[in-house]
Amino acid sequence: MTRILIVEDNELNRDMLQRRLERKGYVVTCAIDGPQGIAMAAGTQPDIILMDVALGDMDGWEATMAIHADPRSAAIPVIALTAHALESDRLRSIDAGCVDFETKPVSLPDLIAKIEQHVVRREAA
Template identity: 90%
Template sequence: MTHILIVEDNELNRDMLQRRLERKGYAVSCAVDGPQGIAMATTTRPDIILMDVALGDMDGWEATMAIHADPRSATIPVIALTAHALESDRLRSIEAGCVDFETKPVSLPDLIAKIEQHATVRNAA
């Protein structure tokens, strides 16, 4: 079973996404901010991380760079989640080390396709 870590500071967004993914058969853990997401990435070793980019004191891009700087979590793929569909946000996400980008509100079929693509690549390695 694919384990997903959601890093999202908005409780409603986090709970809604967690419930939808669990109904699709995924194991889901949640972090409420960047530092907690970094810690959980190294301790729970999820197959993939869904990272909100607007997290407050430490944004999702900073958290992604910290996750990839740690050898224990460096290979975990991160998909950026943002309410902004700007090309600059997509480019900044890729520069920070994210493997993909999804805008909010999330299209569940599109997000699941991205999760499957990137989790499969990691698990095959």
């Protein structure tokens, strides 16, 4: 069963995404900010991380770089989530180490396809 860590500071967004993914059979845990997401990534070893990029004091790009700097969590793929559909945000996400990018509001079929693609790719590596 695929384990997903959602790092999202907006409670409504976090709850909605968690419930939708759990209904699809995923095991979901959540972090409310970058530092908690970094700690949970290393401690719980999810199969994939969904990272909001606008988190407050530490944005999702900084958190992603910290996750990938830690040998315990370096191999975990991160998908950036943002309300901004700008090409510059997508490029910044890739530069920070994200494997993919999804705009909000999230299209669940598109997000699930990306999750499955990157989890399979990680398992094959």
